[in-house]
Amino acid sequence: MLGLIKTWKALRARGIMGINRRNADYVLKYNDRRLYPIVDDKIITKERAIAAGIQVPELYGIISTEKEIERLDQIVGDRPDFVIKPAQGAGGDGILVIGDRFEDRFRTVSGKIISRSEIEYQISSILTGLYSLGGHRDRALIEYRVVPDPIFKSISYEGVPDIRIIVLMGYPVMAMVRLPTRQSNGKANLHQGAIGVGVDLATGVTLRGTWLNSIIHKHPDTTNDVQGVQLPYWDGFMELAAGCHELCGLGYIGVDMVLDQNQGPLILELNARPGLNIQIANDCGLAHRTEAVEAHVQALKADGRSETPAERARFAQATFGHVRP
């Protein structure tokens, strides 16, 4: 019991945010429920992002009825690779990534050959709501396949590593890279066994990693150090994340981005209830940083000023950056 109280106090002192605190003080306070559809539906997110001039993977087409499945060829055209996703899917379920064509068939990125009718069945499943939250009818979107930047080659296993930045009222507060592992089946989801690696907000250099709530330093599949990797275009990522506040109107979000080999930083999706493991990856609590942002916003409000995404990103980099690795 005494040990627990000690742990409690230690966590508090370090500003570690718990689920209750996140829900009460941030999610409930800053995220208006009416705006949830914007982040829950990837199509709406994408449309909003395009309208705001924010870079996203190019949308090839949307299929919303069984009849429209016929249009698949028309949508894809002669592009060799593409991705099919449920608009309201969760946890990366129902995503089909086609990497190449093989005769009349398709080849997924993991090398499996599938027929056209199998793709059509997958789309049909998406439409009936097999992968959507709560089993509602859903839409399928077909989009550009992201080719991860070679920088990640040494520290990830298959899949596409993504960059998660937590943004409070437009101010990035913490960032991490999520690296797929063999255990996570190439998915960049921490619950499924992907690695989270903290990132220094100022420089974009990776810190140590977390894997299933414990601290690690090497990628389990490639055995390369996950620490000390310089992420390219870091300032771009920061500004992109900061701009997402205007995009969706939610005050506390997790922005998931990827680094494409050809197109640079792209927004993948937004999350209204970002997880807390990012704290372990950064060896730092969220609460101190969010409080600093709240104080800063309060001060600006008193002055009647507001800042642009670029200014906000710079504030975050100056205030929270340059941490001891």
Add this chain to the structure above:
Amino acid sequence: MRSLTLHLKLLIMILVLLGAGITGYQIFVLGIPVSEDETDDLWNIDAKVEFVPTPKTPVKVQMYVPPLTSDYVSLNESFISNNYGVSVNRIDSNRKVTWSSRRASGNQTLYYRLVLTKRYSNEKPKYKGAMFRDSLVLEGPEKIAAEALLAPIRQHSADVETFISETIRRVNNLNDDNVKLLLAGDPSPQHKASVVDLLLSIAHVPMERAHTLRLVADQPQSPELWLRSFNGNKWLYFNPDTGEQGLPSDRLLWWTGDDPLVTLEGGKKVTVTFSLNNSEMNAIRLAKLTDESTDADFLEYSLYSLPLQTQQTFMVMVMIPIGVLVILILRNLIGLQTLGTFTPVLIALAFRETQLGYGIVLFTLITALGLSLRSYLEHLKLQMLPRLSVVLTFVVVLIAAISLLSHKLGLERGLSVALFPMVILTMTIERLSISWEERGGAHAMKVAAGTLLAASLAHLLMTVPQLVYFVFTFPAVLFILVAFMLAMGRYRGYRLTELVRFKAFVKDREADA
């Protein structure tokens, strides 16, 4: 806490006050027992009247019965007599039963039976009585003796109460010559009482004889004489032997006045014997009985005024918030992962019908089989609704099979699975399989175990008989529950499991130091 706004604080306070106030009122003012185990004495008094009738003459027996205006309330009263007409009438503050018969032969036995208990409500009936009376006429040596006695009594008393006490004490002093003279060699309690009466009448103090029965079980009883006097708002009772004031609480007033307990016309050798026994009775049942037999209706607006069947439903329903509270604490304070928010409560309700141990086995078995079916159906690539229908049908067949099997094996328990748990089982299987797919088997197992644990805990708490009774009898405690839930709505501290989850931070710090 910073974020606990004034509004919420006020709301919580109002709810707590409301809950505590209503419950307090029920307990302390209405006197509703706090626990079901609380029992009250229930007295069963039999008065047996025996006599030998004179042949060929009409028989009329009159006996006083308790007026029941005091602290006791009658639950049941019966006059057991063959071939006798019975009538009860009220004379002043007394009640009298009259048995009458045209003719009777042989030894006669009549019974009067009274079942009574202490009055529940605190309301005292209004008393009235005389406060003044004329002196009895006294002459010769008696007059002198009485005055000689009264003089020191007047000196040693301050008011009516002490005057009476003093008088009784003096009359009980048999060595006093004046007392000897007045008693005239008959020191029986009855005679002493009339001497006291005489003395008091000279001082114009009214006095009445009160005949009481002592409520003690399994001892032969006879009416006990007390003297009482009215002081303006209540009766003061005096022990005629010692002059002590105050009627012990176990005395039941049977009748007042100078007349004997029983009078008989057309017979002889009348005797009355009392026998008493007490039984303990569940206090709330007793309260319900008194409610029916009196006008006191303190249970009028409680759930007890509902029809019995509805009451039973409510006994389950009022416990649901308790179950929800358990889930709330387990999830938000402990951080246990459960399947959905209220599925554990539903499962806990289902356990009511299956019993806990058997319920856990049954749920695990059916869920495991259902999950394997679900994963098989996954290969068939079915749409959601048909798939759910198949799983539900499978669950029905499975339960039927288990019931049949256990029936054949002689285990009647298998049949206790009712309609209600079926849908819950299907939903559990569906949700579990979804979380299995999305989060993997280990996570699904963890969630399933958490759900089962939460359901068991909720079930155990929801079936504690004392708690069920308390919540059912004092539903206002639900307000306090709501207040707690509201406060929990703004709880921002860590969950217990988070202390473990973020342990890496603490270890790190220690390593650095």
